[in-house]
Amino acid sequence: MTTITLVQGDITRVSADAIVNAANSSLLGGGGVDGAIHRRGGPAILRECRALRASRYGKGLPTGRAVATIAGDLDARWVIHTVGPVYSETEDQSDLLASCYRESLRVADGLGARTVAFPAISTGVFRWPMTDAARIAVTAVREAETAVREVGFVLFDERAYAAFASQLPD
Numbered sequence: 736m737t738t739i740t741l742v743q744g745d746i747t748r749v750s751a752d753a754i755v756n757a758a759n760s761s762l763l764g765g766g767g768v769d770g771a772i773h774r775r776g777g778p779a780i781l782r783e784c785r786a787l788r789a790s791r792y793g794k795g796l797p798t799g800r801a802v803a804t805i806a807g808d809l810d811a812r813w814v815i816h817t818v819g820p821v822y823s824e825t826e827d828q829s830d831l832l833a834s835c836y837r838e839s840l841r842v843a844d845g846l847g848a849r850t851v852a853f854p855a856i857s858t859g860v861f862r863w864p865m866t867d868a869a870r871i872a873v874t875a876v877r878e879a880e881t882a883v884r885e886v887g888f889v890l891f892d893e894r895a896y897a898a899f900a901s902q903l904p905d
């Protein structure tokens with residue numbers, strides 16, 4: 736059984752075996768949560784991202800996939816970078832968003848991580864409507880077959896927290 740917990744705050748301040756980054760496919764950093772993770776985690780994370788880019792992901796990390804690096808100065812053993820889909824009004828990309836959660840948990844299992852913290856993937860620059868993103872995220876984690884004991888969704892603001900809370904029983 737995986738326990739789901741909700742926290743409102745900054746994901747770079749939490750402690751977990753693995754912290755998930757809503758990265759972009761370049762793996763070379765960006766804004767939002769990605770920028771915050773690299774800022775607080777320090778340059779070692781970006782160095783490993785660059786090496787991954789050179790060795791395995793020359794064309795970038797595909798949307799819906801996940802890959803781990805060290806966590807630098809963060810209070811975690813690993814950062815798991817995953818690339819969410821950009822929200823589209825014409826194309827249903829829900830399964831790609833769900834895949835970010837599934838693949839991140841699969842990578843976490845491979846590492847032996849037991850606690851994993853997720854941000855609300857794709858809900859910032861990638862514009863996914865928060866309530867729908869919350870439903871997809873919670874469903875994907877609930878349905879995942881994983882040895883991860885605790886998944887924490889770390890929501891940056893009250894609106895995101897409320898959207899995720901509405902997907903969980905009281």
Ligand code: ADP
Nearest residue numbers: 745746757767768771856857858859860861891
């Ligand atoms: P994406 O490109 O996947 O949309 P963003 O980083 O732009 O990624 O946004 C994803 C979500 O992460 C948004 O809801 C945003 O408010 C939130 N966010 C931004 N910074 C942080 C942070 N430091 N901790 C947790 N969540 C954050």
